[in-house]
Amino acid sequence: MDIKPVLLLVDDEPRILRSLSMVFKNNYHILTAESAADALRLMKINKVHVILSDQRMPGMTGSELLKKVKANYPETIRLLLTGYSELNAIINSINEGEVFRFISKPWSKSKLIETVGKAAQIAIDLEKDRSHKKTVTSVPVNNVIPNFMVLDKEKNTHDLIKKIVGDKASVFYETTVGEAIDTLSRENVAILISDLKLGEQDITAQISMLKQLNPALVIIVMTEFTDTNTLVDLINHGQIYRFLPKPARKGLLVQSLNSAIKNYRSIIQSSVLAEKMTGDELDSKQKQRVPEKVINKIRSLRKKIKKSAEIA
C-alpha cells in the first residue's frame, strides 16, 4: 500500500477525538484539532485529504470551518458531524462548504468507516488526476454553455431561469419526473433546477435517483420549505450542488447558475469528479417513495446508457 491518507478530525470534545482516532489510526495518518482555529493552523502546514468536523463548537462552527476549507483547500474532501443542528448551518455547509457527506451523531461505525474511506479514495484519485493533468495540456472547454432543465410546477421558475440564460443555451421545462427522464435521455442536459414538490408529490428521493443515473448532472434544488433531514438526504444520496429557498432572489440565482456552469466544466474534464458526485444508494424505505413508473423508466434508461457505453 502507498502512503496513508491524511485525516483531520475536529471536535471540541477531546474524548470524541480520541475515540475516532482509535477507529482510523491503522489506515490513516491522523491529525486532531479541538477548535476550528486549530484545524486551520494544521491545514496550513499539512496536506489533508479528508476533514471530519463537528458542527457545534465554540468560536467557529463546523459549517464556517468547511466554508474556509472549501475556499482555501478545495481538494480536501469535507465531512460534517451533526447532532441536532439548525437548518441554516446545514444550508450553509451545502452552499458554501460543498460538504461531501453529513454524518449524524451518534454515528454507526461501519458506515463512518465506509464514508471516510470513500472520501479518502476520491481525494487520492483527484490528486493523481491533477498531477497527470499537469503533464498533459488540458483541452480548454471554457466557452461551453451547457443546457438547463427546470423541473417545477410553477412556470415562473422556468421563465426566470430562461430570462437569465437567454439564448445562449436551451432551457427545458418539465412538470413531472417521468417527462424529465424522457428529456434527460434525449437531450444533453447538464444542470437541473428542481423543486422538491411537484404539486402534492414529494420527489426528494427521485431527485437522488436522477443523480445516481447521471452523476455529472449538477442539481440545484429550489424549494419553499424543508427540514434538516431532507437536506441531509439530498446531500448524502443526491449530492445536490446548491440549495436555494423559494422565492429565489435573482442575484443569488445568477451566482448559483454561474458556479454550477463552472462546476459542470470541471466535472466533464475529470472522471474522478464525476464519480465523487455520486451519492450513496437509497435505502429501501426511501425507494418506496419513488413511483413504480419512474423506477421502470430509470431502469430502461440505465440499460440504454450501458449499451451506448459498450458501443463507445
Place this chain on the structure above:
Amino acid sequence: MLLSNNEYNNLLSLPVTYDGRVLGIISRYQLMNVFMKRFGRDLFGKKRVEELMNFQPLILKVDASIENASQYVTQNMSFPITEDFILTENGKYRGMGAVLDLLRIMEGSVERKNQTLSKTLKHLKNSQSQLLQSEKMASLGQMVAGVAHEINTPLGYVKSNVENLNEVLQQIRGFIKNCDLLARTTTPEAKETDKYLALKNISNSSLMKESLQTYSLLEDVEDIFNDTLYGIDQISELVMSLKDFSRMDKARVDNVDLNDCINNSLIIAKNTLKYKVEVVKELSDLPQIRCSPSQINQVFLNLFTNAAQAIEKQGKILIKSYSENNSVFVVVEDNGKGIPASYVSKIFDPFFTTKEIGKGTGMGLSISYKIIKDHGGVIKVASRQGVGTRFVIKLPLMAEMKMVG
C-alpha cells in the same frame, strides 16, 4: 316586530292619527282623568282630543331592531309607564306596541346573550389552558432537544469506544489462543512443527504485527475505559438533573433551596448556554422556602434561555441569590442587546414577543409572572438597549401560595 293590534286589552294608550299620519297618543290614564274624576266629564268632556293627548309619543319604525327599539324606549319613556309606543312604516301609522312586551322580549334576549357569553367565557378559559399547555409543551420540547443534544456527544464516543474495545478484545483473544497453543508445545512429546506453527501465528497476529503498538494499544484501552466511564457519568448526571428538574417523583410543593433550582435549571439550559455564554454565579446561602420547585425551575429556565437569546455573539449572565428581610431574592442579569424602553412595560403581557414567528409563543414571561405572583412574590425587570437586562425575583420566606395548573 310586534304589532299588538289584536291585544287592545294590553294597551295603555291609543294612537291619534290623521290620514295615516301619527299626530299623538292619548293614554287610559289621561282618559280616566276625564271620565272618572268628579266633574271631569263636565270640565273636559267637550274638549278636543288634541288638548289632552301627548304630541310627542314614542314612535318606532316597524323594521327597527328589538335592540334599537328597546334602547330608544328605555331612554325616552316616562315613569310611571302610561303610554305605549307607535309603530310606523314610511311615516304612516302601522300599529301599537306595548312597552312591557318589548321589555319581556329584551329580557329573553339578554338571557340568551348571557348564555352565549358564558359559553364564550368557557371557550376562552379552555383555549387559555390550551395555550398554557402548548407553552409548556414548547419549552418542554426545547428542553428535550437541548438535553438530547447534550446526551448525544457522550453517547457518541461511548458507543464508538465500546465498539473499539470489542475489536481490541477480539485481537487479544486471538493472541491468547496462540499463546495457549505455544504453551502446549513446551511438553517434551510436542512436535517441532506444532511449535513452529504456534510461533508463526503469534508473530503474524495483528497485535504482534504492530508489536511496537502493543504497548500503546493497552495504554489506549486504559484511556478509552476512562473516557467511557466519564461519558456514562455525564449521561447519568444529565438524567439525574432532568429528574430533579421535572420532579415527577417528588411532592408538588416542598421546602427547597432555590440555589438547587438554579443549578438544576442551568444544567438543563447548558446546551443553549455553553457556546456563547459565560455564566457567573454569586449564590449566597439561602434558607429553604416552601414552593412548587418544578414551577420555579420553569421560571429560571425561561429567564436563562431568554438571556441567552438576547446575547447575539458572546456574552455573560450573572446569577445572584441572597436573602433579606424575610424574602429570598434571585437576580438574573445579562449583557445582551436589551429591551427597547417602549417594550419594557409589555414584556409580561400574554402573547407579547419580539422573537421571530416560531421562536417564541410570547407566553413564557407572562407564565413566569403568574407563577411568581401565585407564590406571593414579585418579578421585576430593568433593561437598557445595548447594555443588558436584569430580572429580579423576590419570594417571601413564608408564602401563602395559590396553586396553579
